[in-house]
Amino acid sequence: MGNANSNDNWMVHFRDTMRGGKFLNHFRMAELHAKESPDRIWELEVWGALFDRTKEGKISQRNFGGHEYPRLAHVGDRTGLELIRTMQQKIVALQ
Structure with a gap:
């Protein structure tokens, strides 16, 4: 999604995920998680999930x-x- 930082991308997310799992x-x-997470969040929203929003509506x-970057979409x-x-x-x- 990259809402929090435009430098965020699937490769950085993948690295963070692998590092967080101690490469196990x-x-x-x-890889699929890192690549598809933004689309799955949008899909959940289309299905009716009500995520918290920024002042800009993102x-x-x-x-x-x-x-490394904020990327957890949340509901309080x-x-x-x-x-x-x-x-x-x-x-x-x-x-």
């Missing part, structure tokens, strides 16, 4: 897990509950 991560899964991102301190709610509604809609 599954390489391909970490999805707010904060630091997490020792990463209840992000997990919001993601569960969103995915449950999507599952019900698909049935």
Whole structure:
């Protein structure tokens, strides 16, 4: 997403993810995570997730897990509950 810093990109995210996992991560899964995270966040938003916003209206991102740039999209301190709610509604809609 790069909302917090325009220097952020999937390669930096991948490096942070591998470093955070002490290089024990599954390489391909970490790569996919780093490349696809922004699209998955947008997808969750289309499904109804209500992420916190900056004053400019962008999805707010904060630091997490020792990463170089803030990239954690969040919903206050209840992000997990919001993601569960969103995915449950999507599952019900698909049935």
